[in-house]
Amino acid sequence: MERERLFYLLSAHAAGRLTEEEWQELAAYAMDPAMSGEFQQQLVTLMEKAPAEPVAAGEEWQSLLMAVMDTDKAREEDPVPLRRVPSFFRRWSWAAVLIPILAIGIYFLVPGRKDRVQPPMQAKAADIAPGRNGAVLTLANGTQVVLDSLGNGVIATQKGAKVLLKAGRLSYAPVQGEGVDFNSITTPKGRQFRLVLPDGTGVWLNAASSLRYPVSFTGKTRQVEVTGEAYFEVAENANMPFHVKVNGHTNIEVLGTHFNVNAYENEQHISTTLVEGRIKVSAGTAAASIILEPGQQAQTGRSATDLKVVSNADIEKITAWKNGLFNFNGATLHEVMRQLERWYDIEVIYEKGAPDITFWGKMTKDISLNGLLIGLEKSEVHLRLEGRKLIVLP
Amino acid sequence: MRIAEGDEGAFSILFEAYLDRLKPFIEKLTASPDDTREIIQETFVRIWLSRDKLQHVEQPAAYIFRIAANQYHLYIRRRLSQERAVSGYEETVPQSSNTTENTLRLNELQRLVQDAVSRLPEKRRLIFQMSRNEGMSVREIATALDLSPKTVKNTLFAALTNIRQYLAAAGEAGWWLMLFLLFR
Numbered sequence: 001m002e003r004e005r006l007f008y009l010l011s012a013h014a015a016g017r018l019t020e021e022e023w024q025e026l027a028a029y030a031m032d033p034a035m036s037g038e039f040q041q042q043l044v045t046l047m048e049k050a051p052a053e054p055v056a057a058g059e060e061w062q063s064l065l066m067a068v069m070d071t072d073k074a075r076e077e078d079p080v081p082l083r084r085v086p087s088f089f090r091r092w093s094w095a096a097v098l099i100p101i102l103a104i105g106i107y108f109l110v111p112g113r114k115d116r117v118q119p120p121m122q123a124k125a126a127d128i129a130p131g132r133n134g135a136v137l138t139l140a141n142g143t144q145v146v147l148d149s150l151g152n153g154v155i156a157t158q159k160g161a162k163v164l165l166k167a168g169r170l171s172y173a174p175v176q177g178e179g180v181d182f183n184s185i186t187t188p189k190g191r192q193f194r195l196v197l198p199d200g201t202g203v204w205l206n207a208a209s210s211l212r213y214p215v216s217f218t219g220k221t222r223q224v225e226v227t228g229e230a231y232f233e234v235a236e237n238a239n240m241p242f243h244v245k246v247n248g249h250t251n252i253e254v255l256g257t258h259f260n261v262n263a264y265e266n267e268q269h270i271s272t273t274l275v276e277g278r279i280k281v282s283a284g285t286a287a288a289s290i291i292l293e294p295g296q297q298a299q300t301g302r303s304a305t306d307l308k309v310v311s312n313a314d315i316e317k318i319t320a321w322k323n324g325l326f327n328f329n330g331a332t333l334h335e336v337m338r339q340l341e342r343w344y345d346i347e348v349i350y351e352k353g354a355p356d357i358t359f360w361g362k363m364t365k366d367i368s369l370n371g372l373l374i375g376l377e378k379s380e381v382h383l384r385l386e387g388r389k390l391i392v393l394p
Numbered sequence: 395m396r397i398a399e400g401d402e403g404a405f406s407i408l409f410e411a412y413l414d415r416l417k418p419f420i421e422k423l424t425a426s427p428d429d430t431r432e433i434i435q436e437t438f439v440r441i442w443l444s445r446d447k448l449q450h451v452e453q454p455a456a457y458i459f460r461i462a463a464n465q466y467h468l469y470i471r472r473r474l475s476q477e478r479a480v481s482g483y484e485e486t487v488p489q490s491s492n493t494t495e496n497t498l499r500l501n502e503l504q505r506l507v508q509d510a511v512s513r514l515p516e517k518r519r520l521i522f523q524m525s526r527n528e529g530m531s532v533r534e535i536a537t538a539l540d541l542s543p544k545t546v547k548n549t550l551f552a553a554l555t556n557i558r559q560y561l562a563a564a565g566e567a568g569w570w571l572m573l574f575l576l577f578r
Contacts, residue, residue, distance in 0.1 A: 043459075044460055050415065052414040053417075053418040061413060071504045
């Protein structure tokens with residue numbers, strides 16, 4: 001059924017006769033990880049049927065071909081550098097050999113052949129799947145809606161405001177009137193989620209986080225509350241400043257912008273990192289506040305005196321999570337483990353303290369825990385997995 | 395087989411043959427010449443850096459289309475996640491300025507490949523660079539280093555495998571596929 005539908009949508013798309021509704025349907029298929037294999041398979045079928053049309057082998061295609069074949073040639077003015085190999089990377093390059101053997105993430109690459117690539121080792125211990133998209137929506141009246149498996153469409157209506165779910169993303173159709181209902185979105189460990197607020201502000205919510213917001217913004221300010229970690233792309237509205245209250249004690253006043261807030265209770269402090277625009281961060285009382293420039297990070301704690309600014313924050317590393325990556329550059333074992341706890345919903349126990357290791361490298365977040373652990377073992381961290389408890393051995 | 399050994403002429407013939415089939419189709423899907431170029435470029439970079447695999451591929455068309463389909467899928471997902479607004483108000487929200495962090499520009503890829511090459515064991519690196527930078531054939535390298543052609547060929551293939559593993563480990567989109575796309 002779905003296969004035929006997908007085939008129809010893709011061929012209609014290639015023929016340029018897709019309605020807006022059908023396009024939305026196709027987009028949902030494209031974004032659904034469970035449909036990846038089917039999506040690509042149907043595309044291959046279409047490509048095999050598509051007629052060849054001679055393409056003039058003009059200069060643009062010739063230079064593209066040259067550029068492709070130059071990728072593995074050393075640039076002449078740029079001799080191959082003999083830099084020291086960051087140890088984590090060297091180790092990960094080995095892990096890259098092993099991970100595919102174990103990872104279950106391959107299902108979308110080799111559809112229908114899962115059985116063939118399942119290695120015998122997998123039977124040994126139950127593997128822990130990586131996190132995925134999903135959240136729990138709590139409506140003003142207390143009703144809870146689990147957003148993991150819902151299809152597309154209107155999932156709730158309250159005071160005339162429509163809550164829509166499309167391609168795994170929640171959005172609010174704006175309404176006029178006095179909607180002062182508050183909704184909240186909560187992600188457990190192992191889930192992250194993306195939503196668009198009624199004013200068009202985009203919010204990415206990392207695992208074990210929450211966001212509380214009104215279903216429509218009225219009054220003088222737009223006020224939301226956040227715990228855990230979130231990335232905001234705030235829609236500009238000079239007449240209605242955007243305020244984020246973090247863990248009840250830090251306030252961010254947004255003057256139109258992109259920024260990340262990391263406020264996990266088990267991190268040392270709340271880190272607010274500005275990517276674009278301008279924001280004002282206040283700690284405790286409004287008396288202690290600072291205006292951030294892009295690339296700066298404010299670190300705040302419970303008391304008004306805990307306000308510190310770091311320049312040249314590593315934006316790529318800080319926002320890697322929303323792009324589906326782990327970025328462990330310069331991370332300590334504790335930092336790495338806290339991320340794994342949230343994404344794989346595991347508990348990490350240190351039997352005798354943590355070895356003093358600094359990690360380097362990036363990984364996609366869609367690999368299974370076992371795959372990742374093999375990489376960690378290669379970095380000389382000794383680990384034992386018991387159920388959902390990961391024990392760090394001395 | 396000649397492509398597997400790094401024959402650029404043979405690869406050009408393959409490129410031209412499949413360009414005629416891929417370009418019209420992908421352009422219909424993307425409706426953008428620039429995006430079409432990007433997808434085709436990413437597709438052929440993957441084929442080129444996996445050229446050692448081509449000799450085992452029984453149906454080149456199915457293999458190449460699979461890579462192209464994967465690239466189109468990554469592309470459409472990237473586009474959709476960039477769309478900030480949904481439903482009725484896309485007009486009021488400006489297009490995301492968030493450029494695709496995952497999109498791999500060719501120079502960046504070249505830099506990564508060179509990092510990978512610099513990390514190869516010394517002998518493997520030497521042979522790989524004789525092949526790529528000096529344009530020497532397998533036979534010429536074998537004569538120069540007093541090795542069997544088979545050893546040289548295996549060394550070149552091992553180097554390519556290392557490069558792909560490095561790219562996949564660096565988290566670059568689509569390289570996992572190249573690590574274990576099966577042949578039919």
